[in-house]
Amino acid sequence: MMHYIHLLRPLQWLKNGFVFAPIFFSSNLLKWELFWPTLIVFLAFCLISSAIYCFNDLRDVEADRLHPKKRLRPIASGAVSVRSGYVMMILCTIGAFVLLPFSQSVNLPHLYLILATYWLMNMAYCLWLKQYALIDVTIIAIGFVMRVLIGGLTTDIWISHWLVLMTFLVTLFLAFTKRNDDYRIYEQTGQKPRVSITGYNKTFINEATAIIASVTLVCYIMYTMSEEVITRMGTRYVYLTSGWVLAGMLRYLQNMIVFGLSGSPTKSLVKDHFIQFCILGWIVSFFVIIYL
Numbered sequence: 001m002m003h004y005i006h007l008l009r010p011l012q013w014l015k016n017g018f019v020f021a022p023i024f025f026s027s028n029l030l031k032w033e034l035f036w037p038t039l040i041v042f043l044a045f046c047l048i049s050s051a052i053y054c055f056n057d058l059r060d061v062e063a064d065r066l067h068p069k070k071r072l073r074p075i076a077s078g079a080v081s082v083r084s085g086y087v088m089m090i091l092c093t094i095g096a097f098v099l100l101p102f103s104q105s106v107n108l109p110h111l112y113l114i115l116a117t118y119w120l121m122n123m124a125y126c127l128w129l130k131q132y133a134l135i136d137v138t139i140i141a142i143g144f145v146m147r148v149l150i151g152g153l154t155t156d157i158w159i160s161h162w163l164v165l166m167t168f169l170v171t172l173f174l175a176f177t178k179r180n181d182d183y184r185i186y187e188q189t190g191q192k193p194r195v196s197i198t199g200y201n202k203t204f205i206n207e208a209t210a211i212i213a214s215v216t217l218v219c220y221i222m223y224t225m226s227e228e229v230i231t232r233m234g235t236r237y238v239y240l241t242s243g244w245v246l247a248g249m250l251r252y253l254q255n256m257i258v259f260g261l262s263g264s265p266t267k268s269l270v271k272d273h274f275i276q277f278c279i280l281g282w283i284v285s286f287f288v289i290i291y292l
Contacts, residue, residue, distance in 0.1 A: 003074040003079040003080050004074070004080060004084070004088065006073075006074050007050075007053070007054060007057065007073075007074040007075065007080050007085065007088060008050040008053065008054070008088070008092070009049075009050060009053045010046075010050075011266050011267070011270065012049065012053065012266055013046040013049070013050075014266055014269060014270075015049070015144070015147075015266065016042050016045040016046050016049060016147060017042070018144050018147040018148050018151070018167060019038055019041055019042045019045055019147050019148070019150060019151040019154075020038055020042065020151060021147075021148050021151055021163060021167070022038075022148065022151045022152040022155060022157045022159060022163070023035065023038055023151070023155055023157065024286075025160070025163060026157050026232075027233065027290050027291060028155070028157065029291075030291070034155045034157075036103075037103035037104060037105055037154050037155060038103075038151055038154055038155060040099055040100070040102045040103040040154075041099075041100070041103055041105075041111065041150055041151065041154045043099055044095075044096045044097070044099040044100050044103075044115065045096070045115075045118075045147060045150070047092045047093070047095045047096035047099065048092065048093065048096035048115055048118060048119055050088075050092045051088075051089045051090075051092035051093040051096065051119070052119070052122045052123070052126065054085050054086075054088050054089035054092065055089050055123065055126055056126045057073055057074070057075045057076065057085060058075060058082060058085045058086065058089070059126050059127065060076075060126075061075050061076050061082070063193075063194075064076035066191055067185070067191070067193055068185065068189070070193075093119065096115060097112065097115065097116075100112060100115065103154055105153070105154045105155070105156070106156060107153040107154065107156060110153045111150055111153060111154060114146055114149060114150045114153070115150070117146070118143060118146050121139060121142070121143070122139075122143065125139050130194060130195070130196060131194075131195040131196055132196055132199070133196045133197075133198070133199020133200055134199065135196075136175075136194075136196045137172060137175035137176055137179065138172070140171060140172075140175040141167075141168045141169075141171040141172040141175060142168070143171075144167050144168070144170075144171040145164055145167050145168050145171075147167075148163060148164065148167050149164075160223075160228070160229075162219070162222075162223040162226065162228075162229065165219055165223075166216065166219055166220055166223065169212060169215060169216040169219060170216055172212055173209060173212045173213055173216055173249070173252075174252075174265040176205055176208055176209045176212060177209055177252060177253075177256045177265065178265065179197070179200050179205055180202070180205045180206070180209070180256050180257075181256075181260070182194055182197050182200075183197055183200050183201065183202060183205060184202075184260060187202075206257065209253065209256065210253070213249050213253060216245075216249070217242070217245060217246055217249065220242060220245050221239065221242050224238040224239040224241065224242060225238075225239050233289075233290045234290075235289055235290065237289050238286070238289055238290070240285060240289065241282055241285045241286050241289070244278050244279075244281045244282035244285060245278075245282065247274075247278045248275055248278035248279065248282070251272065251274045251275050251278065252268065252275065255268060255272065
């Protein structure tokens, strides 16, 4: 049973928390009538993402068996059969679309459209798009933007261009740090963890990551100081949360460049106490500023 749970990668469901961004930044997080439908869509996204993880593991089973870490995945290790993998993928896909009506959203057709588009885009990613450098990380970032968009449509909350930009930039930053780990494995073993890795090298990854981190921080500061945000949130003190963002990004860069610990952004979130403290500090600061 544990192997099937591992196949679904529940730890990665943390990424779907971006669905809650619209109600959080609009000061509506504590409104049950908006939280409930967002929770339903969050669960739907968890199922659809697990379906894609299943398909990805099925598609890459031979390559995963040569990878020092991925060879332990349920299908690559033989703990879960290929047939069972396809069954799990189908069940998760169906479950995701069945859940959506329970959100009772007025924009239900749009929710179906985004979920279906996300599924198709990631299937294309697993089949061939992930073979191309830059396209692979861009698709990952777009997937997170789609999470934010579906969260806004579910509750009929207008999505600020600032939120879209920051979501794209932050997740593009994380995708590039993941490529750093892949390239390090390629350097050490000569084996390609993914085909697209030949389109990257250490210098390019480090410089691109630094540029994206800088642009992200500037974008965030501009967001916190924009008149639109000040008017909507009723306070000029949102900029005080910028320190947490800077500290968190610097720590992540330190993990990537100094310690070589950029293999999984989700595991970094779970295991790195410094990053956890920065995220908690940011959430608490933001909560106090806009809710109290």
